[in-house]
Amino acid sequence: MITTDQAYQYDYTYNSIGAIDTITYPTSPAPTGTTATRYKIQYGYSYSFPIQISDITQPTKATLWTLQSANDYSSPVAETLGASVVSMQSGYKAWTDELASIQSGVAGSTTNRQNLAYAWDLDGNLHERQDLRQKFLSELRQHLRS
Secondary structure (H helix, E strand, C coil): CEECCCEECCEEEECCCCCEEEEECCCCCCCCCCCCCCCEEEEEEECCEEEEEEECCCCCCEEEEEEEEECCCCCEEEEEECCCCEEEEEEECCCCCCEEEEEEEECCCCCCCEEEEEEECCCCCEEEEEECCCCCEEEECCCCCC
């Protein structure tokens, strides 16, 4: 429970392996004269790893996120958002599992929403991020060494 100017109630249930099964979020403010439904999500698992998150607020379940595949480090390689609306692909450096790229797209494209490249220094700090959809957009990070 979070307490600020008002109390917010979160409810959790757990499955048979002790992992979170559902989370029910606090009620959002609703216009006067109406009632709001608490938002509820459910996790799906495979071999103890989360592979799907669904909105179960309404009687008909709606998929929010699905893990399609993961690498040997269990890092997500292919994911979908919604009912296969957005597909995401992530690339990693094989020997360190450092994130090398993220691409996402809709309508059959793999890069029409996001196409990012990452570079890391020898200490494992993020050195550069490039947005390959926007030519010439690059961020460099400088880390002080003591």
